[in-house]
Every structure is written in C-alpha cells, then in structure tokens.
Amino acid sequence: MAEDILALIKENVIQGRVTRDDEGFDEGLVGQAGVSELAKEALAQGVSSQDIIKLGLSEGMDIVGQKFEAKKYYLPDMLASAKAVGAVMEILEPYLTRSNIKPKGKIIMATVKGDFHDIGKNIVSILLRGAGYMVKDLGNDIDPQVIVAAVREEKPQFLGLSALLTSTMLRMKDTIQALTEGGVRDKVKVIIGGVGTSEEFAQSIGADGYGADGFQAVRVVDKLNTSRKD
Amino acid sequence: MLVIGEKINASNRSVAEAIARRDREFVASLARAEADAGADFININSGMKNGSQEYEAETMEWLVEVVQGATDKPLAIDSEVASLIEAGLGKYQGERLIINSVTAEPERLASIGSLAAEHHAWLVALAMTNGIPSSVEERLDACEQIMAYLTRLGFTAEQIFFDPLILPIAVDSTQGIITLKTLEQIKSRYPGVKTVLGLSNISYGLPRRGLVNRAFLLMAACAGLDAVILNPLDTKMMSLIKVADMLMGKDASCRGYMRAHQKGILVD
Numbered sequence: 001m002a003e004d005i006l007a008l009i010k011e012n013v014i015q016g017r018v019t020r021d022d023e024g025f026d027e028g029l030v031g032q033a034g035v036s037e038l039a040k041e042a043l044a045q046g047v048s049s050q051d052i053i054k055l056g057l058s059e060g061m062d063i064v065g066q067k068f069e070a071k072k073y074y075l076p077d078m079l080a081s082a083k084a085v086g087a088v089m090e091i092l093e094p095y096l097t098r099s100n101i102k103p104k105g106k107i108i109m110a111t112v113k114g115d116f117h118d119i120g121k122n123i124v125s126i127l128l129r130g131a132g133y134m135v136k137d138l139g140n141d142i143d144p145q146v147i148v149a150a151v152r153e154e155k156p157q158f159l160g161l162s163a164l165l166t167s168t169m170l171r172m173k174d175t176i177q178a179l180t181e182g183g184v185r186d187k188v189k190v191i192i193g194g195v196g197t198s199e200e201f202a203q204s205i206g207a208d209g210y211g212a213d214g215f216q217a218v219r220v221v222d223k224l225n226t227s228r229k230d
Numbered sequence: 231m232l233v234i235g236e237k238i239n240a241s242n243r244s245v246a247e248a249i250a251r252r253d254r255e256f257v258a259s260l261a262r263a264e265a266d267a268g269a270d271f272i273n274i275n276s277g278m279k280n281g282s283q284e285y286e287a288e289t290m291e292w293l294v295e296v297v298q299g300a301t302d303k304p305l306a307i308d309s310e311v312a313s314l315i316e317a318g319l320g321k322y323q324g325e326r327l328i329i330n331s332v333t334a335e336p337e338r339l340a341s342i343g344s345l346a347a348e349h350h351a352w353l354v355a356l357a358m359t360n361g362i363p364s365s366v367e368e369r370l371d372a373c374e375q376i377m378a379y380l381t382r383l384g385f386t387a388e389q390i391f392f393d394p395l396i397l398p399i400a401v402d403s404t405q406g407i408i409t410l411k412t413l414e415q416i417k418s419r420y421p422g423v424k425t426v427l428g429l430s431n432i433s434y435g436l437p438r439r440g441l442v443n444r445a446f447l448l449m450a451a452c453a454g455l456d457a458v459i460l461n462p463l464d465t466k467m468m469s470l471i472k473v474a475d476m477l478m479g480k481d482a483s484c485r486g487y488m489r490a491h492q493k494g495i496l497v498d
Contacts, residue, residue, distance in 0.1 A: 075400040075435025116361030119401055140361055166241060167278040167310065196241060 005042045006055040009035055009088070013060025014067075016080025018087045025077055035084045039091045049095040053132055057085045061130045065215040078214070079123070085130035103134040105225050106156040108188075110138040110147055112175055115168035120194060120214075124160060127214040128221065133158075144171070144178035151184050157228065158221055161207075163194045172197075173205035189224045193217055231471045231480075232457035234306050234328065235261075235269030236428070238297065240277025249276065249289060257293065258300035265301040267462040268495075271328055272297055274318065275308040287317035294321040306330045306354075306459075312341035319349055330354040330459075331393065334372040339379045347383045354391045354426055355380070357412060362395050364402065369394060369412045370419070377420060387422030391457060396427060398434035399442070406432065406446065410453045417454035426457040444470050451478055465497045472496065 015024030017034040033041070035056075042052055064081040067073040073081075109125050111118055118140050125135045136154055138147065151159060159179075161172045172192050179185040191209040192202050202210035209224055211217025237260050240246045248256035261272050274297060276290040290309070297305060298321075306328035307318040315329055329346045331354035332338050346353040355376045357369035373392055380390055394412035397405040409432075413425055432446045433439035444467055447458065451474035462468060469490070476487045490496050 074437055079401065
C-alpha cells in the first residue's frame with residue numbers, strides 16, 4: 001500500500017503535476033490525483049515523511065534529471081517537476097520539524113555583488129531543496145561581507161555563488177577572498193555557476209565545485225557531501 | 231524594422247578568443263557578414279576580462295577601429311560601463327551612433343546619458359533599475375524615471391530606444407504577454423520614442439528556439455517594435471522582418487519585400 005502511493009508520488013513528480021487539475025508531461029492525466037493530494041493521502045496512511053522524500057521526491061527528480069540530460073525534458077518540464085517537489089515539501093514541513101529529521105546539509109545561495117540575475121540561482125535552489133538540502137537564499141547583488149556574515153552565522157556546509165555577467169564573474173573571486181580573510185573559507189565548500197563560468201574558471205578562483213546546470217550542481221554538492229562525511 | 235547585428239560580442243567564446251589574440255580578420259569578416267546580411271547597425275560588445283581598465287578601454291578602441299575599417303554601417307557601442315563607451319566613442323568617426331545601454335539607475339543615467347547627449351547618439355534604455363522586474367507596472371516605472379531624466383538632459387523622444395525586456399517563457403508563462411503589454415504602453419505613453427528588443431531570451435530553455443523567436447518577433451512587431459538586436463545571419467528571421475514591415479504597413483507597394491524576393495534572400 002505504502003509502496004503504491006510512493007510510486008504514484010514519484011510518477012507525478014516526473015509528470016510535474018501538483019494537483020488533480022494539472023496537465024502532465026504525458027497526455028490524459030487531468031483528473032487523477034497530483035502530488036499534493038497523494039502526499040496528504042500518504043501521510044494519512046501513516047507513510048513517513050522521510051520515505052515520501054526519499055522514495056517519492058528524490059527518486060522522481062533523479063529520473064527528471066536523466067530525462068533532462070537526454071534532452072527528452074527541457075526547462076519547462078524540469079521546472080514543473082521542481083514545483084511539484086516544492087509543493088510536497090511545503091506539506092511535509094510541519095512533520096519534518098516535529099520528527100526532528102535532519103536535512104542532508106545546509107546551503108547558502110547568492111548572486112554576487114553587482115549582478116541581478118536570479119533565474120539560474122532560483123532553479124538550482126529548487127533542485128537542491130528537492131534533493132533534501134536546506135537552502136537559504138540570500139538573493140541578488142549580495143556584498144561579499146554579507147555572505148561572510150551569513151556563513152559565520154548560519155554555519156552552512158555549502159555556499160553556492162552565481163554570476164551571469166562578464167563584469168561580475170570576478171566578484172565570485174572577491175567573495176571567496178573575503179571568506180579567506182574572514183577566516184571561514186575552510187568552513188564551507190564553495191560551488192559556483194552561471195553563463196560564462198566553467199570548471200577551469202571555478203578552479204582558477206579557488207572554488208570547490210562547478211555546476212553547468214541545476215542537476216549537475218546537485219550532483220557536485222552530493223559528491224562533496226559524501227566526501228565530507230568520509 | 232531596424233536591425234542591430236549582435237554577433238560581435240565577447241560573451242561569445244570564439245569572439246572573445248579572437249579579441250584576445252587581436253585577430254583583425256576574424257572580427258572584420260564577422261562585421262562584413264552582418265552588413266551583407268542586412269544589419270543596419272553593428273553592435274560591439276568588448277566584454278570585461280580580468281584585465282586592467284586600460285586594457286579593457288584599449289580593447290573597445292581596437293574593436294571600433296577594426297569594425298569601422300570593415301564596413302560603413304554605423305555602430306552600436308554596447309557596454310554598461312561609461313568609461314568603456316567613452317573609449318569607443320573616442321575612436322568612432324561615423325555620424326549615426328547607438329549607445330547600448332542605460333537603466334533607471336541614477337549613476338548610469340548620469341554618466342552614460344550625458345555621453346549620449348553630448349554625441350547626439352540614439353540611446354537604448356532598459357526598462358529596469360536593478361534586475362528585470364516581472365511586472366508591466368514596475369517596468370513602466372523605470373521608463374518613467376528614465377524619460378524624466380533624459381528629457382532634462384535635452385534628449386528628443388526620437389533619440390530614445392526603450393527596451394521593454396524579455397524573461398524566458400519557460401520560467402513564467404505570462405512573460406510573453408508582459409513584454410508585449412509593456413511595449414504597447416511605452417508606445418502610447420511616449421509618442422515618438424522607439425522600442426528595441428533582444429529577442430532570443432524569450433526561448434531560453436526550449437527546443438526549436440528559432441521558431442519561438444520568429445513568432446515572437448511578429449507579435450512584438452504588431453505591438454509596435456521598431457528595432458531588434460539579433461543575429462542577421464539568421465536568414466529565416468531576416469525574411470520574417472521583411473514580412474513584418476510589409477504587414478504592419480511600413481512597406482509601400484511591398485517594395486522592400488519584392489526587392490528581397492528579387493535578391494533571392496527570402497526563406498520560408
């Protein structure tokens with residue numbers, strides 16, 4: 001019974017359907033329960049929120065990631081799935097606080113000083129949340145010192161930096177420098193992304209990782225997260 | 231419809247590499263290709279490398295010189311940094327000129343706005359202050375501030391090219407309409423001003439982007455678009471621009487369309 005409903009949640013994450021009125025990636029699904037109806041039903045059946053996240057949401061998003069990489073899914077498909085995950089996480093939130101379940105890790109996200117592009121950063125934040133991380137999004141145009149203060153205060157394991165302009169890419173370097181000067185560089189793994197950035201660029205400014213798209217960002221964080229625990 | 235060719239932009243990797251090694255022929259042939267394909271203006275974006283301010287200014291000067299040597303088309307000097315625009319202007323000998331661009335940010339309006347006023351340039355003004363607003367109202371607020379400031383600097387309406395801006399439709403399904411409504415409002419509020427768009431952002435993240443871009447060009451033309459920043463080597467798009475002008479009543483006796491047909495450059 002629990003397996004059935006978890007499989008349905010997973011399937012509807014893949015389809016990107018929040019409620020029963022939503023269209024999915026495939027035709028003919030309108031009228032069938034979406035993830036929010038299914039998640040409530042699962043909780044009523046006594047399925048744990050942990051199982052919903054792991055076996056429903058995360059496994060569903062893994063498949064979405066594969067489809068995206070295979071070019072079967074495009075940005076709107078991926079965002080519909082991410083929205084479905086977000087809707088379930090909202091339903092689960094009170095249960096998660098009550099049951100004292102720890103997230104996989106904590107991540108601070110920011111678009112650097114002078115840059116106001118937030119679409120990419122928001123997509124990465126959604127996907128990281130869907131993958132079970134706690135994400136604090138500082139927003140756009142964030143001063144290095146504000147980021148340093150947030151790292152000190154929030155003690156995240158990861159910091160995600162975004163920049164889309166050739167003129168602001170180097171602000172990521174300044175931010176990493178500020179972390180060093182603030183004595184917190186070794187407290188946090190820094191992952192960067194944005195048009196114009198690359199693996200080589202990430203290395204050249206002393207970042208720990210680079211994500212070419214949202215799914216890659218999740219994979220890089222997962223990988224760093226595992227090695228952190230070893 | 232005025233076509234501003236976008237190819238000479240350092241955010242394109244091959245262009246950035248050509249600029250870095252000062253490959254005169256690469257840049258010149260790109261400019262010639264854009265001009266031959268029907269671009270009215272050649273946009274020049276020299277980018278920003280890790281280098282010093284002098285290096286960046288020198289890069290802009292070099293680009294202006296090379297492109298001017300390759301074609302008679304006027305230039306659009308594209309930077310968000312006033313000192314770089316100034317460097318480009320120093321080398322520019324043409325009469326007509328576009329400066330691309332300002333926002334409603336007061337510092338940029340003051341510095342870049344004054345440069346444009348001094349050189350009697352056409353000025354692209356983005357309907358934003360910091361970050362692209364997601365609503366029509368906020369974009370129009372930015373236009374209002376820009377309009378007030380530029381009018382004080384002595385700009386005529388005809389000198390101002392408002393860009394109503396585009397956010398990807400894949401991220402928010404209302405963004406196409408928001409751009410079109412902003413465009414219509416700008417045209418009705420400020421008689422005489424021009425409008426311009428960089429089209430390709432609309433299709434970000436979608437398959438068959440060219441199809442989406444072309445459809446949106448027609449819709450924007452209908453809403454009053456006057457100029458477009460795009461790749462003029464895209465023959466399907468350039469054909470559609472001829473069609474848009476004709477269908478919007480800007481092509482008496484269909485001369486422009488028929489001439490394009492005679493030249494064999496219409497592609498459907």
